[in-house]
Amino acid sequence: MFTGKGGVGKTTTAAATAALAASRGVKALVLSTDPAHSLADALGVPLTGEPGEVDAGLYAMQVDTQAAFERSWHDVQAYLRGLLARAGVDALQAEELIVLPGADEVLALLELRAQVESGRFDLVVVDCAPTGETLRLLALPEVLAWYVEKVFPAHRRALRAMRPLLGRADPTLPPDGVLGAVERLHRELADVRALLTSAATSVRVVLTPEAVVVAEARRTLTSLALYGYRVDGLVANRVFPDSDEPFLRGWVAAQAAQLEAVRADAGGLPVLLSAYRASEPVGVPALVEFGGQLYGDADPAADAGPAPDLLDVQADGDGFVLSLALPLARRQDLGLTRTGDELVVTVGGHRRVLALPSLLRRCTVAGAALTGERLRVRFVPDPAQWPDALLGNGALSGRAARLASW
Ligand SMILES: Nc1ncnc2c1ncn2[C@@H]1O[C@H](COP(=O)(O)OP(=O)(O)OP(=O)(O)O)[C@@H](O)[C@H]1O
Numbered sequence: 001m002f003t004g005k006g007g008v009g010k011t012t013t014a015a016a017t018a019a020l021a022a023s024r025g026v027k028a029l030v031l032s033t034d035p036a037h038s039l040a041d042a043l044g045v046p047l048t049g050e051p052g053e054v055d056a057g058l059y060a061m062q063v064d065t066q067a068a069f070e071r072s073w074h075d076v077q078a079y080l081r082g083l084l085a086r087a088g089v090d091a092l093q094a095e096e097l098i099v100l101p102g103a104d105e106v107l108a109l110l111e112l113r114a115q116v117e118s119g120r121f122d123l124v125v126v127d128c129a130p131t132g133e134t135l136r137l138l139a140l141p142e143v144l145a146w147y148v149e150k151v152f153p154a155h156r157r158a159l160r161a162m163r164p165l166l167g168r169a170d171p172t173l174p175p176d177g178v179l180g181a182v183e184r185l186h187r188e189l190a191d192v193r194a195l196l197t198s199a200a201t202s203v204r205v206v207l208t209p210e211a212v213v214v215a216e217a218r219r220t221l222t223s224l225a226l227y228g229y230r231v232d233g234l235v236a237n238r239v240f241p242d243s244d245e246p247f248l249r250g251w252v253a254a255q256a257a258q259l260e261a262v263r264a265d266a267g268g269l270p271v272l273l274s275a276y277r278a279s280e281p282v283g284v285p286a287l288v289e290f291g292g293q294l295y296g297d298a299d300p301a302a303d304a305g306p307a308p309d310l311l312d313v314q315a316d317g318d319g320f321v322l323s324l325a326l327p328l329a330r331r332q333d334l335g336l337t338r339t340g341d342e343l344v345v346t347v348g349g350h351r352r353v354l355a356l357p358s359l360l361r362r363c364t365v366a367g368a369a370l371t372g373e374r375l376r377v378r379f380v381p382d383p384a385q386w387p388d389a390l391l392g393n394g395a396l397s398g399r400a401a402r403l404a405s406w
Pocket residue numbers: 004005006007008009010011012013034036038042129130237238239274275276277278279280281282
């Protein structure tokens with residue numbers, strides 16, 4: 001998945017990655033979740049909502065969220081349409097109301113999963129919308145799952161209990177098709193999240209070596225880790241070539257300083273460089289050349305290696321430490337709240353709700369610290385909720401080991 005600030009070259013880099021891989025015999029699909037149709041412009045061919053072969057082994061598609069929406073939300077929409085009509089809302093207004101906000105983004109993710117699971121491609125490259133939207137998109141599966149888990153079971157139980165009393169004909173009750181659609185969505189979102197956080201998936205952050213862009217890229221690295229996504233490299237695009245011309249000389253020096261900062265922030269991640277071209281890299285041959293210069297002999301589709309422990313829990317003395325990787329996070333931007341069974345971590349404007357495993361639910365938070373690019377939260381057993389026999393003398397460590405996969 002390629003993300004980054006607006007206009008830095010995400011679409012170009014994503015298309016170039018797929019084009020280079022395809023030119024080396026990898027069957028590649030590049031898929032755009034960005035409603036702006038720039039992928040078609042970069043490839044220089046029209047695209048549809050289905051994978052189309054652009055060149056030998058190179059496929060591309062523009063997710064058609066409208067069509068996908070109608071396919072998977074037909075039942076829900078029909079129900080809402082009927083409900084609104086009975087409430088006296090006119091048909092035209094009802095059509096606008098039933099376009100659920102954020103639904104197109106979810107469908108882009110479901111479409112991505114469908115393409116990956118089709119098994120047709122060796123590599124699927126995603127050209128994402130600019131960072132803000134991408135982060136919202138990547139946070140969605142967990143956020144929606146949270147809502148569905150919290151709101152839906154109670155609602156469904158109430159409905160099941162009420163239905164025999166109200167009779168099946170009551171048109172204000174959602175029919176089984178609607179309940180089924182919500183349950184299916186919940187399952188599918190869990191699959192999407194599993195796919196996006198699996199060892200086979202990684203994110204590459206595209207930037208240009210300019211102070212404002214680099215600052216956003218730093219925040220992106222923190223936010224991606226917060227949501228549990230793994231970054232396997234950075235792409236610095238539009239790097240000016242050395243020059244004696246005074247205007248360019250100024251830019252070259254400024255970019256060199258920014259690139260140094262990027263390398264320091266990258267913490268060992270590769271930083272690939274791409275030169276500023278004399279013309280826009282448009283069309284497959286130009287994109288293959290762009291990819292070749294970016295990756296050299298390296299494999300553009302290389303696996304990122306074993307997934308790092310972005311989130312883990314370890315036994316520690318008489319309690320546990322939950323630790324969450326938050327590279328480049330600053331203490332003053334961090335927020336932490338415990339509400340019952342959940343731990344809410346906020347960084348800048350981003351927020352993740354972690355459902356605590358049962359072991360930690362029966363503990364109290366004894367403190368938190370940001371050290372070594374990780375947020376560490378210390379939990380100690382709440383004596384009221386633990387049998388005496390389990391407290392003290394290291395009896396907790398075996399339990400923490402079982403949490404390793406959480
Ligand atoms: N290295 C480069 N040299 C010259 N032109 C480039 C380079 N990289 C990208 N461009 C051009 O810059 C423009 C923006 O690139 P691109 O569309 O890939 O950016 P983007 O990050 O996807 O933008 P958006 O945020 O709008 O999706 C395009 O016209 C593209 O051809």
